[in-house]
Amino acid sequence: xxxxxxxxxxxxxxxxxxxxxxxxxxxxxxxxxxxxxxxxxxxxxxxxxxxxxxxxxxxxxxxxxxxxxxxxxxxxxxxxxxxxxxxxxxxxxxxxxxxxxxxxxxxxxxxxxxxxxxxxxxxxxxxxxxxxxxxxxxxxxxxxxxxxxxxxxxxxxxxxxxxxxxxxxxxxxxxxxxxxxxxxxxxxxxxxxxx
Amino acid sequence: xxxxxxxxxxxxxxxxxxxxxxxxxxxxxxxxxxxxxxxxxxxxxxxxxxxxxxxxxxxxxxxxxxxxxxxxxxxxxxxxxxxxxxxxxxxxxxxxxxxxxxxxxxxxxxxxxxxxxxxxxxxxxxxxxxxxxxxxxxxxxxxxxxxxxxxxxxxxxxxxxxxxxxxxxxxxxxxxxxxxxxxxxxxxxxxxxxxxxxxxxxxxxxxxxxxxxxxxxxxxxxxxxxxxxxxxxxxxxxxxxxxxxxxxxxxxxxxxxxxxxxxxxxxxxxxxxxxxxxxxxxxxxxxxxxxxxxxxxxxxxxxxxxxxxxxxxxxxxxxxxxxxxxxxxxxxxxxxxxxxxxxxxxxxxxxxxxxxxxxxxxxxxxxxxxxxxxxxxxxxxxxxxxxxxxxxxxxxxxxxxxxxxx
Amino acid sequence: xxxxxxxxxxxxxxxxxxxxxxxxxxxxxxxxxxxxxxxxxxxxxxxxxxxxxxxxxxxxxxxxxxxxxx
Numbered sequence: 226x227x228x229x230x231x232x233x234x235x236x237x238x239x240x241x242x243x244x245x246x247x248x249x250x251x252x253x254x255x256x257x258x259x260x261x262x263x264x265x266x267x268x269x270x271x272x273x274x275x276x277x278x279x280x281x282x283x284x285x286x287x288x289x290x291x292x293x294x295x296x297x298x299x300x301x302x303x304x305x306x307x308x309x310x311x312x313x314x315x316x317x318x319x320x321x322x323x324x325x326x327x328x329x330x331x332x333x334x335x336x337x338x339x340x341x342x343x344x345x346x347x348x349x350x351x352x353x354x355x356x357x358x359x360x361x362x363x364x365x366x367x368x369x370x371x372x373x374x375x376x377x378x379x380x381x382x383x384x385x386x387x388x389x390x391x392x393x394x395x396x397x398x399x400x401x402x403x404x405x406x407x408x409x410x411x412x413x414x415x416x417x418x419x420x
Numbered sequence: 421x422x423x424x425x426x427x428x429x430x431x432x433x434x435x436x437x438x439x440x441x442x443x444x445x446x447x448x449x450x451x452x453x454x455x456x457x458x459x460x461x462x463x464x465x466x467x468x469x470x471x472x473x474x475x476x477x478x479x480x481x482x483x484x485x486x487x488x489x490x491x492x493x494x495x496x497x498x499x500x501x502x503x504x505x506x507x508x509x510x511x512x513x514x515x516x517x518x519x520x521x522x523x524x525x526x527x528x529x530x531x532x533x534x535x536x537x538x539x540x541x542x543x544x545x546x547x548x549x550x551x552x553x554x555x556x557x558x559x560x561x562x563x564x565x566x567x568x569x570x571x572x573x574x575x576x577x578x579x580x581x582x583x584x585x586x587x588x589x590x591x592x593x594x595x596x597x598x599x600x601x602x603x604x605x606x607x608x609x610x611x612x613x614x615x616x617x618x619x620x621x622x623x624x625x626x627x628x629x630x631x632x633x634x635x636x637x638x639x640x641x642x643x644x645x646x647x648x649x650x651x652x653x654x655x656x657x658x659x660x661x662x663x664x665x666x667x668x669x670x671x672x673x674x675x676x677x678x679x680x681x682x683x684x685x686x687x688x689x690x691x692x693x694x695x696x697x698x699x700x701x702x703x704x705x706x707x708x709x710x711x712x713x714x715x716x717x718x719x720x721x722x723x724x725x726x727x728x729x730x731x732x733x734x735x736x737x738x739x740x741x742x743x744x745x746x747x748x749x750x751x752x753x754x755x756x757x758x759x760x761x762x763x764x765x766x767x768x769x770x771x772x773x774x775x776x777x778x779x780x781x782x783x784x785x786x787x788x789x790x791x792x793x794x795x796x797x798x799x800x801x802x803x804x805x806x807x808x809x810x811x812x813x814x815x816x817x818x819x820x821x822x823x824x825x826x
Numbered sequence: 827x828x829x830x831x832x833x834x835x836x837x838x839x840x841x842x843x844x845x846x847x848x849x850x851x852x853x854x855x856x857x858x859x860x861x862x863x864x865x866x867x868x869x870x871x872x873x874x875x876x877x878x879x880x881x882x883x884x885x886x887x888x889x890x891x892x893x894x895x896x
Binding site for chain 1: 839841881883
């Protein structure tokens with residue numbers, strides 16, 4: 226009975242993590258797009274983005290812990306950290322490990338943003354665009370529910386939402402009104418070679 | 421009234437003075453003792469790059485911040501109306517280099533960099549030729565670096581940024597270049613005219629420097645006279661010479677003189693009746709809320725148009741923003757656009773209220789002093805040309821001859 | 827204490843003005859105008875939130891800086 230409970234919890238927590246992570250990614254894109262509306266100030270987007278990321282970690286932890294202690298999968302704790310080290314669904318689980326570690330790096334650097342500085346933080350934050358798709362593929366490939374209608378639909382909705390958001394972001398370009406003028410000024414003051 | 425020290429020697433039209441002639445005329449380059457900074461302090465020499473900051477204080481600050489500083493000999497002269505640095509470099513390059521040498525030896529510098537406007541061909545050629553003639557190791561190792569032809573390129577942090585990151589944009593200054601400049605080393609950024617004065621003080625002493633000067637001021641200063649005068653150009657006068665005396669040296673401003681722009685585009689417009697008696701000296705001008713700046717004195721006559729001229733200069737300054745911070749880029753652009761509209765169509769009360777509000781909003785909120793300079797210039801124009809601004813009609817421009825400020 | 831700003835890093839997103847409007851308002855182009863220091867004690871926690879929320883880390887809280895010379 227407990228085994229079944231663990232099993233269901235793992236799957237549910239995993240699905241929920243995916244949904245939450247999708248929301249976090251979309252809020253991140255909205256933040257970069259400087260989305261604002263009446264009744265939706267800018268700090269709401271960034272605040273939700275950060276808080277939901279932490280909530281995601283909670284459910285992700287639940288997902289990982291229940292998966293590891295479940296006797297059916299025979300996973301040791303090491304498989305949560307070392308990718309492709311499990312016997313159970315080696316490849317797909319390894320992807321999950323990778324997605325988790327990328328996310329952990331992103332969250333830790335965000336918490337330490339003031340210490341590491343904006344430039345370093347930003348570079349690591351782009352790993353989001355690796356972490357999320359790897360998590361999606363992990364979810365689809367790991368089996369059991371993957372092709373069950375509910376999970377498949379859920380995954381498709383998430384993929385569509387992130388896909389739309391990312392494409393929109395790429396097309397919209399920089400929202401910084403100074404990026405053009407700054408670049409054109411810079412090109413006028415670059416160093417020519419010394420005599 | 422003209423008192424030649426920096427520009428003494430052979431006629432300026434003969435081009436750069438060669439090393440041998442320079443040494444024959446002035447003696448070998450001085451060997452500075454550590455008492456030189458005391459000497460500079462006693463002389464009261466202030467910087468000629470625009471801020472009029474005490475040269476001795478600057479050197480002490482650099483010396484205090486550590487070993488092996490870098491010296492930047494600043495001849496960028498980004499101010500379009502100013503010609504004095506170019507003239508000095510093109511005709512007396514060795515005087516400038518003597519000053520750089522004295523600075524390098526006094527401060528035990530690791531590097532000397534000569535920073536010259538990339539479009540200023542004569543000055544460049546003269547400094548390059550002069551460097552090649554010098555035997556001293558500090559100068560043989562010196563680098564000649566081109567300053568891009570932009571207004572802000574001569575600003576200290578922009579010069580440092582160009583050397584470190586190849587881009588001459590001003591930077592936010594958490595630190596002074598004195599403390600941390602090129603490659604993190606303490607850096608002295610000193611104008612070429614200031615260094616030329618140092619070269620003479622090192623030879624002749626502080627008392628000698630102070631033996632020139634009028635109305636309580638000391639030393640001589642290079643002034644670029646521009647605008648509605650018969651012979652615009654560079655003159656060397658005793659500090660404390662009045663505006664009218666300087667203008668007379670350029671042929672006189674004439675009876676129709678309306679206003680004077682003192683200090684270049686970051687300076688201030690002053691009504692001619694007030695300006696003519698002002699003494700050209702940093703402290704005296706400060707008492708009137710003015711600055712000597714880079715020593716440009718520009719005249720506009722009543723045949724010119726203060727509104728149109730102000731609009732033109734604001735458009736130029738807005739275009740010279742490095743576009744690194746919003747208040748400067750957008751603020752100056754809005755101010756320039758508003759001035760342009762007033763110049764074209766005339767003003768209403770709203771326009772003037774907006775100008776005052778935006779000017780107040782922009783001031784002090786840039787990463788560097790560029791917006792401040794532009795705003796203070798505009799505020800002086802609004803005050804000095806108040807009647808013109810309020811009644812400026814579109815057809816005013818038809819009356820403008822070729823006698824506006826250059 | 828006062829709120830310090832790196833004007834080059836700031837790119838006018840305006841979260842700071844949303845979080846502590848008593849101290850920060852936006853100019854006509856969306857960039858922050860910060861009230862003169864020092865900052866009143868009852869607003870300190872709001873100021874801290876505003877500083878933490880800046881997406882580009884342009885704000886900081888610091889002791890009132892002496893005006894630099896030259």
